[in-house]
Amino acid sequence: MSSTPLPRAFFDRPSHEVAPDLLGRVLVHGPVAVRLTEVEAYGGPGEDPAAHTYRGRTPRNAVMFGPPGHLYVYFTYGMHFCANLVCLPEGSGSAVLLRAGEVVEGVEVARARRSGARSAARPVPDRDLARGPARLAVALGLAREHNGLDAVLEGSPAGRPHASAAVLEGTPPAPALVRSGPRTGISTAKDVPWRFWIDGDPTVSPYRAHVPRRRNSAATSVGEAPSS
Incomplete structure (x- = not known):
């Protein structure tokens, strides 16, 4: 698995082009690394x-309108954080939501974060550690x-001394294993096939269609802007 950081130019493209190319890449934050699936x-x-x-x-x-390669982290449903990577030049307002991945470094740290009050006798299975956008965050x-x-290391010395996040080349899947389909849990533009995943990977989250909810705040994913 390559540990070479991806350059900013990688993210300076339309999000639907960046998204499938992110599969198999590795997002590192502190002691934990996740291979995106x-x-x-x-x-x-x-x-x-x-x-x-929209x-x-x-x-x-506002972060989505900033430079490409930065993390856009938002709070949703009053209980979860979700992480995205900004795409296109500054001022464009586009991103890729990170939905799931395999923890490839710092497994015990990730498990401790995910377990919370859960009994040590029932640890979180490896496949579920980052299976879903909130779990991944x-x-x-x-x-x-x-x-x-900033998740881009251009201009930094070797290693990660001046950054606490980075996206590494990792190991992209064979093109035949990349699948696409409708995005999960959104009520508008729900048929746009901009969800991408690695076929057969056990860490991919199950697809769920949108279920209407009675609330006033913004909803899931990078989607569902407030109605007022």
Whole structure:
């Protein structure tokens, strides 16, 4: 598995092109590293009604309008954080949601973060450590304070002395193993096939169609901008 960091130019492309290329790449944050197995792309303002940026820039989504390769971390449903990687040039407002992956480094740290009050007699199975966007964020230790964190190491010395996050080349899957389909749990643009995953990988999360909920706040994924 290659530990070479991906350059910023990798992310300076449309999100639906970056997304499938992220499969098999490794996101490192502190002691934990996750090989990405499932992602979703979200477009820009006025283009993708499922994206947080559909209605333009706000304090909440401002990081999505920043330079490519930065982490956009947001809070949803009053209980979960989800992590995304910003795409396209500054000012564009596009990102890829990181939906699932395999913990390849720092397994015990990730397990401790995910277990919480769970009994030590019933540890979280390896395949479930980062299986789903909220679980992935917990396993990597990503929260509100990491919103805007740069995940590109260009210009930094060897290793990670000046950055606490990085996306490494990893081992991309064979093209024949890359699948695409509708995005999970969104009510608008729900048939756009911008969810990408590695076929047969046990860490990929199950697909769930949108189920209407009675609430006023923004919903899941990078999608579902507030209605007011």
